[in-house]
Amino acid sequence: MRHNYRLFILLSPVILWLLCFFFVPLISALIYSFVERGTYGGVVWNFTLENYQRVFDGLYLRILWRSISTALVCTAICLLVGYPFAYYLAYYRPKLRNVLLLLVVVPFWINFLIRTYAWILILRTEGLLNSFLSILIPGFQPLEILNTPFAVQIGLVYGYLPFMILPLYAALEQMDFSLVDAAKDLGASPRHAFWHVTLPLSIPGILAGSMLVFIPTVGAFLTPDILGGGKVIFIGNVIERQFKSARDYPFGSALSFMLMVIVLAGTVLYFRALQDSESAET
Amino acid sequence: MKRLFEINILLVFLFLYIPIIVVVVFSFNSGEQISVWEGFSLDWYAKLIKNPDVWRACKNSLIIACAATVISTIIGTAAAVALNKYRFRLRNTIIHTLYLPLIIPDIVLAIALLTFYAQVKIPIGLASVIIAHIVFNVSYVAIVVRARLQGYDHTVEEAALDLGANEWQTFWKITFPLIAPGIIGGALLAFTLSIDDFVITFFTAGVGKTTLSVHIYNSLKFGITPELNAISTMLLVNSIVFILLFVWLHGKNIRRTI
Structure with missing residues (x-):
């Protein structure tokens, strides 16, 4: 009985907080997504499915697809760049390993807004990249990169690369590399050993990293807003407009729930794949 | 092969750090241009210090971060x-629930709180931001402290109890000092996340309750000046101080466990 009492005291603040300011707000947004918008920004308490019908309108489906496909490309680039990085740290165990890892984490602590803004200085037409290239190449025509999907893609990779590297490193660091040596001793080529030993063993890290990159990028609002300059619209930007300028809370809520469904579907797929990889190992 | 890996590492670090270095370097630029170097000066910092909007934003950021950190650290x-x-029965459910605020896109959490505030008529101001920040901070704190709790030898607690200490004494004399680095680490993380947060603050802050992040965003939208580089550099310095503190704490307890 005393135990129950202590457990209650310790745990109830968190539970209450999340209940009141996390679950109830989510339900409140869900309710909003099923009512009509008022003429002057408020809501009219009539049940409707119209908000969801609008979500499946061609325009918004295209934007949704753009968010998903960009997030997938971003995840793939982070994986291609991050894997060799994590592999090097785990396999060669360089002396400066901890320092290198710390240097990967540092950007995570730095304001995301500032890190994104920094790319404006580099990518604008009068920016550093163009000045640099025009010194190298005489008669160089400045590239228009800022406010294009390419700029947004760079910003997203930049923002989330550390989220890929860390779980990959955690998975590879635990790996027993003598298995790779054994495969090589038994006649496997280095490439064969990589595809059949190293890669399968690092799948949990790949999955975790992909999740950590995909989820925030699919819901990204700030990066397309700043580096896309209003020309590259993601689902996050459409949601923002419903709440900040269009004052259409019901439609914004419906879009948010679509986004949440995508993210939760991703999470479910992740756990499925993780289970598959674990059962394949045993 | 090893060479190729090393080139990759070098390129990744250039990619990660060049933008940050650019912001810092150009904050000392004397000209009006944001990315054309015209000479060294501290003019933009001088302007920054004289700007009352920046001070107000700074004050709001600190109030929000301190309040959110204290509350989320205690309950987390x-x-x-x-x-x-x-x-107990629902233990796993609660553990998974704690991760949820981190999985859900921040814009969804932000608009959910906004509709909730509108529905229950909680006025949008500073308190509404603090409430929102605690939601994500509490998860980070709980995860960091739990990691620390899992990492130590619980027999010392049993020893204290066997030797006649009551549970209260055992907690404050044994458990608390052992997990203190985890708690401080969690608090540092919460503070940094709170100071740096933009999306959730942007949606839940009232008119005039601008934080530094929102101030930076507004300046971005209404014309970029080198002053922005100076504010950014100051926030960068703040982050770096906190990282060093975090590492120092971490390094210290690694030595202690050896």
């Missing part, structure tokens, strides 16, 4: 201790 630590000490 309490939850971590409970989850580590007791075994």
Whole structure:
């Protein structure tokens, strides 16, 4: 009985907080997504499915697809760049390993807004990249990169690369590399050993990293807003407009729930794949 | 092969750090241009210090971050201790629930709170931001403290109890000092996340309750000046101080465990 009492005291603040300011707000947004918008920004308490019908309108489906496909490309680039990085740290165990890892984490602590803004200085037409290239190449025509999907893609990779590297490193660091040596001793080529030993063993890290990159990028609002300059619209930007300028809370809520469904579907797929990889190992 | 890996590492670090270095370097630029170097000066910092909007934003950021950090550290630590000490029916559900605010896109959390505030008529101001920040901070604190609790030898607690200490004494004399680095680490993380947060603050802050992040965003939208580089550099310095503190704490307890 005393135990129950202590457990209650310790745990109830968190539970209450999340209940009141996390679950109830989510339900409140869900309710909003099923009512009509008022003429002057408020809501009219009539049940409707119209908000969801609008979500499946061609325009918004295209934007949704753009968010998903960009997030997938971003995840793939982070994986291609991050894997060799994590592999090097785990396999060669360089002396400066901890320092290198710390240097990967540092950007995570730095304001995301500032890190994104920094790319404006580099990518604008009068920016550093163009000045640099025009010194190298005489008669160089400045590239228009800022406010294009390419700029947004760079910003997203930049923002989330550390989220890929860390779980990959955690998975590879635990790996027993003598298995790779054994495969090589038994006649496997280095490439064969990589595809059949190293890669399968690092799948949990790949999955975790992909999740950590995909989820925030699919819901990204700030990066397309700043580096896309209003020309590259993601689902996050459409949601923002419903709440900040269009004052259409019901439609914004419906879009948010679509986004949440995508993210939760991703999470479910992740756990499925993780289970598959674990059962394949045993 | 090893060479190729090393080139990759070098390129990744150039990619990660060049933008940050650019911002810092150009904050000392004397000209009006944001990315054309015209000479060294501290003019933009001088302008920054004289700007009352920046001071107001700074004050709001600090109030929000301090309040959110204190509350989330206390209730997050309490939850971590409970989850580590007791075994009960809904334990796993609660652990998974704690991760949810981190999985959901921040814009969804932000608009959910906004509709909720509108529905229950909570005025949008500073308190509404603090409430929102605690939601994500509490998860980070609980996770960091729980990791620390899992990492130490619980027999010392049993020893204290065997030697006649009551549970209260055992907690404050044994458990607390052992997990203190975890608690401080969690608090540092919460503070940094709170100071740096933009999306959730942007949606839940009232008119005039601008934080530094929102101030930076507004300046971005209404014309970029080198002053922005100076504010950014100051926030960068703040982050770096906190990282060093975090590492120092971490390094210290690695030595202690050896």
